[in-house]
Amino acid sequence: MEALLPKGSLPGLHAAQMQAVLSLLLPCLLAQVWLVPGSTPGLRSPEAQAGLETLPTPRAQTESSEGARVLQEDEGPPWLTADWQKLSGETSNLGFSLLRKISMRHDGNVVFSPLGLAWAMAALTLGARGQSRAQLETGLRLQALNQTLPAVNQTRPPRLPALFKQLQESLSHNPELGLTQGSFAFIHEDFDVKETFLNFSKRYFDMECVTINFRNASQAKGLMNHHINKETQGKIPKLFDEINPDTKLILVDYILLKGKWLTPFDPVLTETDTFYLDKYKAVKVPMMYRAGKFASTFDKNFRCHVLKLPYRGNATMLVVLMGRIGDHLALEDYLTTDLVDTWLRNMKTRKMEVFFPKFKLDQKYKMHELLKQMGIRRIFSPWADLSDLSVTERNLKVSKVLQRAMIEVDEEGTEAVAGTLSEITAYSMPPIIKVDRPFHFIIYEETSRIVLFLGRVVNPTLL
Template sequence: MRVVLSLPLACLLAQAWLAPGSTLASHSPEAQEGLETLLTPRAQNKTSQTSERPWAPEEEEGEEDSPWLSAKGQQFSREASNLGFSLLRKISLKHDGNVVFSPLGLAWAMAALTLGARGHSRAQLEGLFLQAWNQTWPAVNQTRTPHLPALFKRLRESLSHNPELGLAQGSFAFIHKDFDIRETFLNLSKRYFDMECVTVNFRNTSQAKRLMNHYVNQETQGKLPKLFDEINPDTRLILVDYILFKGKWLIPFDPALTEMDTFYLDKYKVVKVPMMYRSGKFASTFDKNFGCRVLKLPYRGNASMLVVLMGRIGDHLTLEDYLTTDLVDTWLRNMKTRKMEVFFPKFKLDQKYKMHELLKQMGVQRIFLPWADLRDLTVTERNLKVSKSSAIALAFVHQSHYLQLSLFCLLLQGDSLRIGFSGFSLSERKKERKKEEKEEGGGRGEEKKKKENKT
């Protein structure tokens, strides 16, 4: 079952779906057992360019206001949305049940980290976002590379220009009190991502935990009281990005009409849930290729949720492989308004994902290694790397609104002391590094062979 929130903004807000067997509008004649939900996109990005130079603010002066940047913003959003669908597919492979996920928090955190990275580390981060950009405009990329932070700044500004939409976004960094972080990184992260910095003593783990949990809970309006369960005292920096969406239905469901009713977990298992009800005129379409009906539920602020109801249980697996912004656009173009009765369950979901392996599969590997090149983040710290990456998402459907909180967290630590006392020799480390580089090169070689075979 899927629900797709489609925003006419340059922003991939979120993607969430319920387990394949769930049914959200089982009373409707067209509603079969497999309703699927997903929140649609418009934000993020891809590139595969390398830069060996530090970030220089004066070189980027006026970049955010350039006509070229404005003209490419829409395509940037579409390609970013497709990256979001790709991430959703990869997460779904490892999670059989409900999935709630927003690539936007991940996008902001990883893009901010590019400000501190160089060499292969930075190239891999940019490659996550801007591969499609290079494929779409090869001629443009021969002469110039899009400035990733400037694109995200434009995205952030576009989100804040629609007060009716109920969107709140934030970026902040918890920095160890003795961590020598570059002033340039702080200035640029504030300029492009409006990042707030909070000084923390990670050696005092209990105090650091209380301070950070209080700060995050306050920033997310009380929706996430306990983000951190434990803290490694070797932590040097934690980057957190979140987006809080509270979309108010254009026409709310009447609470008086909500009743306990049947909800299908699969073909044979059913449970009783609070089922909301509303009758009226709704935009919808039927996709013959996938055998699904798509319903549009509008929010205030020119945004919509798309509810995709599969004709047969399990068919969502086929649809999942073909989800793109072009498919969503086709659904929207073919919609017609008709009188309908809609039964929609009131529900709450929460999920947490470890993102290490997923990011490595997508080509981001160097930042997780002791030789990650983060020279533009710090001068003195050695063996600085990303030790943890996680995503958290909460979703709640109510009679008056849909609420989703999506948060992404990157934890960076230095491991020089642990290497020194573990007997891990320099020669062993070089061997490990060569092995890793060989694996990366082998992966690129396989891709090259596949392309040649296709040709």
């Protein structure tokens, strides 16, 4: 499986009149499943050979028009609030864990979507069984949620996909947020996919099925790139560089977010300034400026400033700036939803001056390597059980999980420290916050508190 992740004002206009555009390309996640060459039909997993039982999967049942309304906001079941909090918290903690895994590989710029990755993995649970499914749910820390709902009009949908569906509907009902989500199933012309999988995928992930001849790799690549380029509004013109001719099914989940800063920066006030990479190196960057009321806090334990930069549509960028240059990597070992919640509870709004650099990031990660480290291994092995996906008995496995994310931050919005002359004083919030050294950012939706985007900016002049 592969996963992609899913990205001036006119002269003379006052800053308050300027239209600000947030274009954040969160991950488009892609899942690629193919027939394992040379696999033996009778091959049994180590767990099967040891006599371990596998977990049962929910039975597919006929969907009624009333059943499709199970999770409408005005008739949500009593567990909805608690489960939403669980989904939000665990998905966000998944993001912080992945950030730590990525940091073990490199200490440069980082950008990815925890929600995008969880979205693709949740879609895959519809086709997985036994230990393959159990590892997915455990790795996502959501195993307790993927039970079946109480029967409602003869419908028993899986809980986890239903929660993601409810989240999608909640986000899409906010026009100012400008969130677009969708899914593709590129299916090889002779590969039989279970009707139940297709129905649930359409119901919960709004999946569009497209028949492809993967044996003609060049044609398949062109067709898939065309579909994805169109649906992501040109943000991903070329997702696939090559296609394995043994591919049977590719699932692509994309998330495209367009929006606006609640209060844009005035481009007239943007000036070239110094950004300190470390104690010895610095670069010149376009530094934005805005004076006004900001919500912020100072964490005495970690000696960091936390600043809220709100978007229209009930979303926020949380900027975390360490007091001393070089301390940003140490903070990542302690990032959790509990810590972020503590920061948010301690926020105070006051008049301040903020300097914030413009930057653009474009990152791609091999998430399957990170997922294996987190215990999700079965779906990548010859013992993967994806029997809820295929009609015919075939030994299928997930090949890759790739994620690509792009984000551009400027005066209008997001299109997805000893560094100063004097060290920032602890125990008090300065009237000026100048983000002129490495920092972290967290973009989240305010109502659900789910993290849409997570990143680290070490050098804003590099992608």
